[in-house]
Amino acid sequence: MFPLVNAAVGGTELPPYLQCVPYAREVTGIDIYGDAYTWWEQADGRFARGSTPRVGAVMAFMPHRKMRLGHVAAVSRVIDSRTILLDHANWSPVDGRRGQIERNVKAIDVSPNNDWSEVRVWYDPLQGLGVTPWPVQGFIYPDGKPRAQPRQRFAQAAPPQPTREEPSKTFLAAFSSGPVAQAPRQAVARSQPRIAYADATPLAPQRQTTRGHADRRGGDVVERAVALYD
Secondary structure (H helix, E strand, O other): OOOOOOOEEOOEEOOOOOOHHHHHHHHHOOOOOOOHHHHHHHHOOOOOEEOOOOOOOEEEEOOEOOEOOOEEEEEEEEEEOOEEEEEEEOOOOEOOEOOOEEEEEEEEEOOOOOOOOEEEEEEHHHOEEOOOOEEEEEEEOHHHOOOOOHHHOOOOOOOOOOOOOOOOHHHHHOOOOOOOOOOHHHHHOOOOOOOOHHHOOOOOOOOOOOHHHHHHHHHHHHHHHHHHOO
8 A cells, every 4th residue: 555645745735645756666666755847856866867768767757737746657668669658646537536556558659759758648538548748857767777677676586595514603603602613513523432332341350359459459440440431
């Protein structure tokens, strides 16, 4: 949904329905505010401008006749050198209502030099092109350069990079109070103790002795057991 516009601009109270400016800004990403007729000058130095229609560009209309604030529309498709399709809002009254969104409606270049300085645009009540040739300032391209299909930018994202086999040292260091010498998987791969439990030589059975000798032999057994796993 798009917000309803009911703000005083240039001393004129705008009617409480969707205007062309917020819609064009939303679908193209061209971050310009203010009346439509000011977009062309505001874009100077911020966005590339030209007289060639391109998908994702904004067509900036001059004020003309009763259209005192101008108009902006997004180019959705280029058919040929004199025909394009537009997405825009608040152009035709649809079912008797203003502020309606029209998608993929035709506009044709009727300028003598094929420079898109004058166009006729689809008008819903006529179910055909309007008869008025509307003056156009030109096209504003998003992000300073032409960008095709701006609303599909997520689908055009770069493919993901292969995952790492081991976490980076920087990543590990974030969870450690000290420097990390190697990844955990490398630590597990280190050599086992020099004497494996299965290879240890069993202790020889001991005979019963006197208490004194038992204490001494008991100490020897402990020492031998410790030596096995040292």
